[in-house]
Each structure stands twice: as structure tokens, then as C-alpha cells.
Amino acid sequence: MSTYKAINLIARPEPGPITPKYFEVVEKDIPKAEPGQLLIKQTHMSLDPAMFGWMSPATDSYIPPVELGSVMRSSGIGEVVESNHPDFAAGDRVMGMLGWQEYALSEGQGINKVQAPLPDETVLSIFALPGLTATQGLFNIGKPKAGETLIVTGAAGSVGSLVGQLAKADGLTVIGVAGSDEKCDWIVNELGFDAAINYKSGNLSEQLDALTPNGIDLFFENTGGPIQNLIFERMNNHGRIVVCGMIADYSKAEPSPGPNWIPLIKKRITVQGFAMPDHFHQVPELLAKLTPYVMEGKIKHRSHILEGLESAIDGLNLFFTGENKGKLIVQL
Amino acid sequence: MSTYKAINLIARPEPGPITPKYFEVVEKDIPKAEPGQLLIKQTHMSLDPAMFGWMSPATDSYIPPVELGSVMRSSGIGEVVESNHPDFAAGDRVMGMLGWQEYALSEGQGINKVQAPLPDETVLSIFALPGLTATQGLFNIGKPKAGETLIVTGAAGSVGSLVGQLAKADGLTVIGVAGSDEKCDWIVNELGFDAAINYKSGNLSEQLDALTPNGIDLFFENTGGPIQNLIFERMNNHGRIVVCGMIADYSKAEPSPGPNWIPLIKKRITVQGFAMPDHFHQVPELLAKLTPYVMEGKIKHRSHILEGLESAIDGLNLFFTGENKGKLIVQL
Structure with a gap:
């Protein structure tokens, strides 16, 4: 497979449920990692209520909104498949704002290696x-x-x-x-x-x-x-x-x-x-x-897994209906 | 004159304007200062919005409410006319929670001497x-x-x-x-x-x-x-x-x-x-x-003076109508 799927935000949501009309699913060629870049194959992406802010117009939100026509923002976890970046190597397990896409090209900013011997769902549910x-x-x-x-x-x-x-x-x-x-x-x-x-x-x-x-x-x-x-x-x-x-x-x-x-x-x-x-500058102290608490076994979690990239769109509505059982995660 | 007037709170106010039915004006004999006590002749008392809290039932207020049948609570300034207390002498100018009354007997608790060469109204308007x-x-x-x-x-x-x-x-x-x-x-x-x-x-x-x-x-x-x-x-x-x-x-x-x-x-x-x-324990640092700011002439004030103890009752309604011009003070 030399192509991958990504989902772009193309309209600011109106009040009411999230529907496919706010998004476009696109098929792109899998890129090469140029010098200084790494290519990540995402395995799990996180759905979070903060996404409603990211989709809103700038005046309404606390970080710059997702630009219309750009890949929808999300955090996720995956594996480096190709690296031309000094800090990363193929096979590294990494986390970061990977977006609604199966592959992400990155210059390493905000990408962190995941060392803990915990399942992807656990990492996204607790440490993200x-x-x-x-x-x-x-x-x-x-x-x-x-x-x-x-x-x-x-x-x-x-x-x-x-x-x-x-x-x-x-x-x-x-x-x-x-x-x-x-x-x-x-x-x-x-x-x-x-x-x-x-x-x-x-x-x-x-x-x-x-x-x-x-x-x-x-x-x-x-x-x-x-x-x-x-x-x-x-x-x-x-x-x-x-x-x-x-x-x-x-x-x-x-x-x-x-x-x-x-x-x-x-x-x-x-x-x-x-x-x-x-508070992103406080992440080390927060972790x-x-x-x-996690290492002492005091924290349990459960994940609600959706299958496939496109399931993210309707998946957001689970926050409104409250039908999700545990952390919403899309498995790619 | 061997008697003085005081006003007791006798009912918890209902919503709406403050009326005389919540109070009783009583005439009492001017007491003697026993050992450890001082007698203060109040000259000016302060009216403050906090009084609405003090008149309300306990569950609704942040300090104990005024007990029904007791003198209404207020801060004021006056002169010590008789002292049997080691820290005060007749002639001292003092401030404290003196209540709605022309004379106050005190054991010195919460009573502070006023040294600043400023008029009573200024002291009550700025430093109280x-x-x-x-x-x-x-x-x-x-x-x-x-x-x-x-x-x-x-x-x-x-x-x-x-x-x-x-x-x-x-x-x-x-x-x-x-x-x-x-x-x-x-x-x-x-x-x-x-x-x-x-x-x-x-x-x-x-x-x-x-x-x-x-x-x-x-x-x-x-x-x-x-x-x-x-x-x-x-x-x-x-x-x-x-x-x-x-x-x-x-x-x-x-x-x-x-x-x-x-x-x-x-x-x-x-x-x-x-x-x-x-924050009363922080009063020294607050002052x-x-x-x-006051000494550098950066703070101006104006006082709205009411005359006579009983004027306090209807005076409280000026907070609701907004007709007061400056700090509400009752001159005794």
C-alpha cells in the first residue's frame, strides 16, 4: 500500500451533532522522510472533548483552531517507520499530536518516545x-x-x-x-x-x-x-x-x-x-x-475502542450522548 | 445625660427594603468601665453592604449573624471616655466594631487606636x-x-x-x-x-x-x-x-x-x-x-453623612437605590 487516508476539517461545526459534512476523507501518497523528518505509522488515536474547541472559530478557543482544509488535530500513538531525524529511529514507539491520519510526517516537535511497557490504550488513556x-x-x-x-x-x-x-x-x-x-x-x-x-x-x-x-x-x-x-x-x-x-x-x-x-x-x-x-511546559512535573499512583496500581482504566479512521467522526457524538464506556480511542 | 441610645436587630430581613420593623431603638443607662474595660463614646459609625450578611440567618452568612435582640453590628470610631484597661486611656481615639449605639463598653478586643491626623470620616472611609x-x-x-x-x-x-x-x-x-x-x-x-x-x-x-x-x-x-x-x-x-x-x-x-x-x-x-x-489577621500587611498610596495623595474619597443613630436604618436602603454619594457614615 503506497497511499494512506487522512481526514481534513472543512467547516466549523454548528450546534448539534457532528456529521460527516464538516470533514473530507482524503487519500494521499505515503511520503518519504526528508532530512530532519520522521514518518510515523499511527496505531491508535485519541478522541477528546477538547476537540470541540479545536474545531471552533479562533475567537472561541484557547489554542489556534484547526485551519479549514487541514488534517483534524488529535493526539495518538504509533511507530516510527522511517527516520531521517537524529533523535528517532525506525521502530521507536512514539506519542504526539499525530492528527486524524494513518501516517504522519513530523520534524520531531512534540513527539515523545514511549518507554513504558504498557499497551497503547493504557498509554493514551492515562499518560496522554x-x-x-x-x-x-x-x-x-x-x-x-x-x-x-x-x-x-x-x-x-x-x-x-x-x-x-x-x-x-x-x-x-x-x-x-x-x-x-x-x-x-x-x-x-x-x-x-x-x-x-x-x-x-x-x-x-x-x-x-x-x-x-x-x-x-x-x-x-x-x-x-x-x-x-x-x-x-x-x-x-x-x-x-x-x-x-x-x-x-x-x-x-x-x-x-x-x-x-x-x-x-x-x-x-x-x-x-x-x-x-x-500547562504543556509542566508535563514533566505532571507525569x-x-x-x-499508576505504578502502585491505584489507577484503573477502560478504553472504548472504535475501529478505523472514519469512525472518529461519528465517535465524537458519543461525548454528547454519553454512550462511550471509557476513554474513546480509534484503532487504525 | 446618663442614658444613651442603641439599636437592636429583632428580626431577619425579608427580601425588599429595610424597614424599622426589623429593629428596636432602646434607651439604656450609660455604664461604668469595670476593671479591664473601657467605655467609648462613638462619634461616627460606618454603614457597609456587609451588614446584609450580618443580619441574615447563620447558614447564609460568612461570620456569625447578629443575634436577634442584640445591638446591630457595625464598625465605628470614637473617643475613650473612661478606661480601666491597661492599654487605653481616656481621650484615646479608637476604632473597632462598636455597633449601632452611642456608647460602647469594650474589653479592648479588636479595638485599635487611631494615630493618623485625619478626620474621622477619612479614617472610616479609607482605613476601615x-x-x-x-x-x-x-x-x-x-x-x-x-x-x-x-x-x-x-x-x-x-x-x-x-x-x-x-x-x-x-x-x-x-x-x-x-x-x-x-x-x-x-x-x-x-x-x-x-x-x-x-x-x-x-x-x-x-x-x-x-x-x-x-x-x-x-x-x-x-x-x-x-x-x-x-x-x-x-x-x-x-x-x-x-x-x-x-x-x-x-x-x-x-x-x-x-x-x-x-x-x-x-x-x-x-x-x-x-x-x-x-483576612483580619492580614490587617497590618494590608494597611x-x-x-x-494615601500618603502620596493618590487616594481621594467622599463621605455621605447621615445624622443621628436612627438614620442608620433607612440609610441601609441607599445601597439598594444607589442614592448614596460616597461612603455612608452616620454621625452621632
Whole structure:
């Protein structure tokens, strides 16, 4: 085979589901690695909610958007098949922003060798964007303390499941909010969360009251949606709210209003949004923080594998429907 | 005269204007200072928006509420008329939480001598709660940088007018939001703000667009109200929002919703509420920070003086109507 497939972004998504009309699938000749370049055959690529920001117009996003007509941005893992770059050799296993394509030509920038003897899915699920995001958001922004109560939305998601396990390992009481009984069962019985709330069923106020008798000190927000305000009302004095994702609102033409700010004063609460591109220079220290938890066996994960490059397009909608079970990964 | 007047809080205010039904005016015998005590004749007492918190039920407030049947809490300045306390002597000029009363008996706790050769109104307007609040909120939470754009609501108020002048002295572009043309004129032409917006007139979006061509880096929120969302929309990346007061919402049964949190992520914004009781241990450092600005003549103020103890009750409503011109002070 001397050609490979790539997917370009060709239009900025409107509110609503992601459809093929925003993309074009192209077939290209597999290039040669010129001096200073390496050619990577991608084996697994990661789908992340951050992609909705990358597809949006510049004014709306925290890093430059994907230019229309260019390969859609994504992180991935693969094998160097040809190297004319001094730092890499054929056969190296590497990770980086490889894009929605089967082969990627690179000058080595942002490409890191993967040494850990772990499966590709594990590397992408824990040590890539989700793990970095969970580590930065929980520790550097949320400042958790043993004995506190943390609640995390999107708790069965790639970031939320790590946040909860890291907090649990540090001695917090951890409540997860997820969108199905199956997910709730997984985070409690497999991951060891103290409790879970299925936000689609039952009386949410009553469940929150029962599960957070001492209030909530730390709220790690991955989703938005109606439960946000109910959690906000239960925040303790000096509470911290880490705003990492608002997936329930990304596809809405008119995002829902947030909570009134009076409790921020009365309870001296801090609400802080963050995005990983601000923290890429901290990656070594974030990995140094995260790795011991993984090595001590405190972090479990599961991957939801889609097959083939084109499955990425419709795969993005799983973030909206919440039907993904674990980290979304496209196997090439 | 061997009696004095005091005002007790006897009911928790409902939403709506403050009326005399929440208070009782009592006449008491002027007490003697027992060993360890001092008797203070109060000359001026301060009215502050924080009082609405102090009058509310415990669950709603950041320091213990005023107990029903007790003297209403307030800060004030006065003269020691009799002392049986080793640290104070008759004739000392002192400041502290003296309450709504003409005489206060104290054991010295939280009572500080006033040495500065400044009028009572100036001391209460700059060095009491408003100055401490402005200094803590602006510098320690807002972290202003020269060249940035700051917008402050309640800009002609006791805290807002100081925030704007301190920021201006540090090289920021300062826009004030106030509720009358007279106040806007004062903050621009007397205090030196770069511009002002009367939130009661004109097209607020257009005015904000014209006055903040480079967006807003720092938003010091004293009021809430509809302009909040318009300011929020114009925040820059890495913007900081200091939430100090929400006076427009305190008297509402149903507070208005706040902005959706998506921009907190996209722009990596921090929103932080604070209240001075958390920072009373920092008072010496706050005064050390504030004093040079005052001594260098960079801080102007004006006081709105009410006459007589009972004027405090209806005086609180001036915070809601915005009719006060400068720091509200009751002269006894």
C-alpha cells in the first residue's frame, strides 16, 4: 500500500451533532522522510472533548483552531517507520499530536518516545491528555486535602475516572456523577469511588443530600447540565470548583445560565477554568506526580475502542450522548 | 445625660427594603468601665453592604449573624471616655466594631487606636473596612498588572472608588460602572478613572465595546445586575474576576442567574469570592500596602453623612437605590 487516508476539517461545526459534512476523507501518497523528518505509522488515536474547541472559530478557543482544509488535530500513538531525524529511529514507539491520519510526517516537535511497557490504550488513556488534565486540575487547581469531599461529573469519563481515583488515593471522600447505572456501578465497584449518582434517574437533590452530609469541598466539573446548580448549592466554605469541561452545553445554541455569584462571596468559593495548552511546559512535573499512583496500581482504566479512521467522526457524538464506556480511542 | 441610645436587630430581613420593623431603638443607662474595660463614646459609625450578611440567618452568612435582640453590628470610631484597661486611656481615639449605639463598653478586643491626623470620616472611609477590602481584593486576589484593563462596578462606592484609584495608580486602564451621571462625572473628573459607564442609561454593550477595545483583564464585582454578563463576555484570556459584592441581588427573593461557565474554560478565567473576616489577621500587611498610596495623595474619597443613630436604618436602603454619594457614615 503506497497511499494512506487522512481526514481534513472543512467547516466549523454548528450546534448539534457532528456529521460527516464538516470533514473530507482524503487519500494521499505515503511520503518519504526528508532530512530532519520522521514518518510515523499511527496505531491508535485519541478522541477528546477538547476537540470541540479545536474545531471552533479562533475567537472561541484557547489554542489556534484547526485551519479549514487541514488534517483534524488529535493526539495518538504509533511507530516510527522511517527516520531521517537524529533523535528517532525506525521502530521507536512514539506519542504526539499525530492528527486524524494513518501516517504522519513530523520534524520531531512534540513527539515523545514511549518507554513504558504498557499497551497503547493504557498509554493514551492515562499518560496522554486525560491524565495530564486530571493531574493538573485536581492537584494544582483543586488543592485536595485528605478528609474532604470531592464530587466529579463525567465521573466515568477519561478525565473524571482518573480524578476520582487520584482523590480517593489521597484520602478524600469521592462521589461520582455519571449517566448510566452501568457507569455508576463501574466507578463504585471497580474504581472504588465511595458513591455514584446517575444524573438521569431519581431525585438528584435527595441523592446529593444523602451522599454529602458534610457538604462538598471540591467540585471537579466535566459536564455542566442541571446537576451543576445542585452541586453548587452544597459547596462548603472555601470550596474550590475546577471547571474542566462543559460537554452538556457545547452543542447548545444557547448555553444554560450558571449559578448566581452570591454564594461565591458568602462561602468564599473559587471557580477556576483551565485548559491544558497553558500547562504543556509542566508535563514533566505532571507525569512525575501521576506516575507513582499508576505504578502502585491505584489507577484503573477502560478504553472504548472504535475501529478505523472514519469512525472518529461519528465517535465524537458519543461525548454528547454519553454512550462511550471509557476513554474513546480509534484503532487504525 | 446618663442614658444613651442603641439599636437592636429583632428580626431577619425579608427580601425588599429595610424597614424599622426589623429593629428596636432602646434607651439604656450609660455604664461604668469595670476593671479591664473601657467605655467609648462613638462619634461616627460606618454603614457597609456587609451588614446584609450580618443580619441574615447563620447558614447564609460568612461570620456569625447578629443575634436577634442584640445591638446591630457595625464598625465605628470614637473617643475613650473612661478606661480601666491597661492599654487605653481616656481621650484615646479608637476604632473597632462598636455597633449601632452611642456608647460602647469594650474589653479592648479588636479595638485599635487611631494615630493618623485625619478626620474621622477619612479614617472610616479609607482605613476601615472599605480600604482593607479594596486592598485585599485588588492586590491579593485580582493580581493587577500595569497595562491591563480593569472594570469595577459600584465604582463610586466606598470599595469601588478605592479599587479604581489604586489600580489607576499602578498603571492600569480603569473603567468604572456607576448608577448616575453625577457619580460617573466624579470618578472620572475627580478620581481620575479613564472612563465611566452609567449602567442606567444608553446601550451598555456599545459603551463597553467602545471603552474596552482590548477586552477586560480584571473585573472587580461589587454589584451584580444585568451588566455583569456583558462584562463577563468581554473578559480576556487569563482574566480574573474578584467577587466582592452583589448588592443588586441581595434584596431579591430569587437571585438572577449567573453566566454559563464555558468561557471560564475557553479563556482560563478565575472567579473568586472573598470576605474580609477571613483576612483580619492580614490587617497590618494590608494597611502597610494601602498607606503609601494615601500618603502620596493618590487616594481621594467622599463621605455621605447621615445624622443621628436612627438614620442608620433607612440609610441601609441607599445601597439598594444607589442614592448614596460616597461612603455612608452616620454621625452621632
